[in-house]
Amino acid sequence: MNRSAREAMLNALGLAALVLVAWQLLYWIVGEIAFRSPAETLVFTAKLISTSAFQTHLAETAQAFGVALLLAILIGLAIGFLLGLSRFASEVLEPVLVALYSIPKITLYPILLLMFGLGISAKIAFGTLHGIVPIALFTIAAVRNVRPVFLKSGRVMGLDPLAMIGRILLPAALPEIFAGLRIGFSLTLIGTLLGEMFASQRGLGYLLMNAIGLHNIDLIMALTLLLTLFAGAASGLMLYLGGRLPERA
Missing domain, CATH: 1.20.5 (Single alpha-helices involved in coiled-coils or other helix-helix interfaces)
Structure with missing residues (x-):
C-alpha cells in the first residue's frame, strides 16, 4: 500500500x-x-438484513435504481453530446434544461403517476428524471471545452458523428463527464427512494416511510445507516476512479 x-x-x-x-x-x-445508540442500531441492522422481507424490498429498490441510473446516463450523455456539438440546439434547449433542473421534482411526481401508474415504472421514471439533467449539463460543458484541434483532426480523418464521439470527444471530455455522473448517481438514488416513499408498497423508500408513520425508530435508524453506507461507499469509489482518470489534454 x-x-x-x-x-x-x-x-x-x-x-x-x-x-x-x-x-x-x-x-x-x-x-x-x-x-438509538450506534451499538443498538448495528445490532438491529444485522438482524434486519438477514430477514427475507428486507431482502425482497432491497431487491425492488436495487432493480429500480439500476434501471433508472442506466437510463439517466444514456439519455443524459445523448442530450449532452447533442447540445454540446450543436450551437443552435444548445441555444434552444439548454435554457429548458436549466429551468427543469430548478423545478422541485416532487411536483412532477403526480404527472408521472398518471403516465406510468403505480409500480416500478413510476419509480424508475422519477429516479431517471433526477439524474438526467446534471449529467447532461456537465456533458455539455465538457464537450464545449474540448480543444478545437481535436475536432479538426477528427474531421480530417473523416470520422462520422458516432465515431467522433467515441474516439475523440468521450476520451477528451471524460474527466468532466465523470463529475456529472457522480452527481447524477446521487440524485438518481434520491429520486428512486422518493418515488418509493410516496407511491409504492415495496422498496426501501416504502419501508422508511412506513417506519416514520409508525414511529419505528429502530427501523428508521437502520435504514438510514444502510443508505448512508451505500451512498458513501459508492461516492468514495467514484471519487477514486475519477482521480485515476487522465487530466484533460
Missing part, C-alpha cells in the same frame, strides 16, 4: 470514528424518544 492509499484509509477511519463519537453524544443528548 503506497503512501497516498494509507493516508486515504487513515482519513476514512478518522472520519468514521468522528461520526460514531458524534452519534453517541447526540444519542445521550436526545435520548431514546427519537434516537
Whole structure:
C-alpha cells in the first residue's frame, strides 16, 4: 500500500470514528424518544438484513435504481453530446434544461403517476428524471471545452458523428463527464427512494416511510445507516476512479 492509499484509509477511519463519537453524544443528548445508540442500531441492522422481507424490498429498490441510473446516463450523455456539438440546439434547449433542473421534482411526481401508474415504472421514471439533467449539463460543458484541434483532426480523418464521439470527444471530455455522473448517481438514488416513499408498497423508500408513520425508530435508524453506507461507499469509489482518470489534454 503506497503512501497516498494509507493516508486515504487513515482519513476514512478518522472520519468514521468522528461520526460514531458524534452519534453517541447526540444519542445521550436526545435520548431514546427519537434516537438509538450506534451499538443498538448495528445490532438491529444485522438482524434486519438477514430477514427475507428486507431482502425482497432491497431487491425492488436495487432493480429500480439500476434501471433508472442506466437510463439517466444514456439519455443524459445523448442530450449532452447533442447540445454540446450543436450551437443552435444548445441555444434552444439548454435554457429548458436549466429551468427543469430548478423545478422541485416532487411536483412532477403526480404527472408521472398518471403516465406510468403505480409500480416500478413510476419509480424508475422519477429516479431517471433526477439524474438526467446534471449529467447532461456537465456533458455539455465538457464537450464545449474540448480543444478545437481535436475536432479538426477528427474531421480530417473523416470520422462520422458516432465515431467522433467515441474516439475523440468521450476520451477528451471524460474527466468532466465523470463529475456529472457522480452527481447524477446521487440524485438518481434520491429520486428512486422518493418515488418509493410516496407511491409504492415495496422498496426501501416504502419501508422508511412506513417506519416514520409508525414511529419505528429502530427501523428508521437502520435504514438510514444502510443508505448512508451505500451512498458513501459508492461516492468514495467514484471519487477514486475519477482521480485515476487522465487530466484533460
